[in-house]
Amino acid sequence: xxxxxxxxxxxxxxxxxxxxxxxxxxxxxxxxxxxxxxxxxxxxxxxxxxxxxxxxxxxxxxxxxxxxxxxxxxxxxxxxxxxxxxxxxxxxxxxxxxxxxxxxxxxxxxxxxxxxxxxxxxxxxxxxxxxxxxxxxxxxxxxxxxxxxxxxxxxxxxxxxxxxxxxxxxxxxxxxxxxxxxxxxxxxxxxxxxxxxxxxxxxxxxxxxxxxxxxxxxxxxxxxxxxxxxxxxxxxxxxxx
Numbered sequence: 526x527x528x529x530x531x532x533x534x535x536x537x538x539x540x541x542x543x544x545x546x547x548x549x550x551x552x553x554x555x556x557x558x559x560x561x562x563x564x565x566x567x568x569x570x571x572x573x574x575x576x577x578x579x580x581x582x583x584x585x586x587x588x589x590x591x592x593x594x595x596x597x598x599x600x601x602x603x604x605x606x607x608x609x610x611x612x613x614x615x616x617x618x619x620x621x622x623x624x625x626x627x628x629x630x631x632x633x634x635x636x637x638x639x640x641x642x643x644x645x646x647x648x649x650x651x652x653x654x655x656x657x658x659x660x661x662x663x664x665x666x667x668x669x670x671x672x673x674x675x676x677x678x679x680x681x682x683x684x685x686x687x688x689x690x691x692x693x694x695x696x697x698x699x700x701x702x703x704x705x706x707x708x709x710x711x712x713x714x715x716x717x718x719x720x721x722x723x724x725x726x727x728x729x730x731x732x733x734x735x736x737x738x739x740x741x742x743x744x745x746x747x748x749x750x751x752x753x754x755x756x757x758x759x760x761x762x763x764x765x766x
Contacts, residue, residue: 549706550748551682555637555669555759558740560589566665566735566763569632575656576639580606583613586635596626621648623655630661637669641715645697646726649718653730657766666732666764672739673719675758676700679751683758688712696722720760732764 548556570591574583577595579602586593587610595615597603603615618625634656643649656666675683676691684703685691691700694717701712718726720737727734738761742753752758 549682551680551753551758552706553748554740554742554753555761556585558738558761559585559667559669562738562761562763563589563633563635563667566667567633568663569661571629571631572633572635573626573629573631573656573659575634575636575652576642577606577615578602580610580613580615582635582637583615584610586633587613591633594627596623621652623652623659626659629659630664631659632661632664634660634664634666635669636666638671640668640718641671644716646722646729649726650729653726653732653764657730657732657764660766662766664766665735666762668723668762668764670718670723670760670762671715672758672760673717674756676702676715676717678756678758680705680753680758681749681751682706691717695719723760723762727762727764732766735763735765737762 572586572591572593574586574593574595577583577597578599580595583593583595583606593614595606595613596618598618598620600617603617606613606615616626640649643652653666660666676685676694679686682705684705687703688701694700696718698717699714700717701714703710703712724734739757740759740761741755741757742748742750744754
């Protein structure tokens with residue numbers, strides 16, 4: 526990749542539209558199992574929300590009883606987070622630099638979709654290494670990411686049919702997907718990363734992959750699932766030091 530990757534949510538119109546989302550359809554599937562996963566693996570109540578955006582995941586953790594600090598590189602997204610959650614704690618950080626973040630230690634560090642927008646193995650390893658050093662000895666990182674499969678199938682909340690080039694993508698390549706739950710149908714550009722390369726990234730960052738979850742839609746749920754009952758669009762990694 527020779528061109529600089531620009532986070533799509535630096536576009537204020539798109540950021541505002543994304544901020545209005547809560548947990549519709551396929552997005553709801555991403556968050557549905559998190560309370561049980563966190564309850565199984567995390568003790569303590571001090572949390573860091575890495576890449577909090579407009580605060581959806583920060584508010585999610587607060588409702589689970591966590592004292593949560595949300596951090597993000599986008600001031601516009603943080604303004605939206607503060608407007609929605611005036612009593613919340615939000616901090617802007619420089620891209621790739623966590624030096625200004627209170628050191629913790631944290632019992633839980635959640636990253637919901639942030640790694641979909643981080644290019645290069647080197648940057649991912651450096652960030653995960655820094656995050657790992659902020660954990661309590663028994664703390665956990667929960668990394669929720671788009672699975673490779675999301676970019677080559679159709680979903681209740683997403684479409685990829687117009688981007689056949691996604692099928693030949695390798696880790697680090699740019700892929701495109703259309704969000705169906707917002708009016709803005711311009712393609713979103715993400716960074717593709719395989720499951721195998723996520724495991725290698727964690728290994729290089731000195732982290733242990735404790736468990737991987739692949740949530741599926743359930744036929745009895747009141748959703749018009751498309752591929753979600755047989756293919757998981759998300760991967761949830763539980764990581765430790």
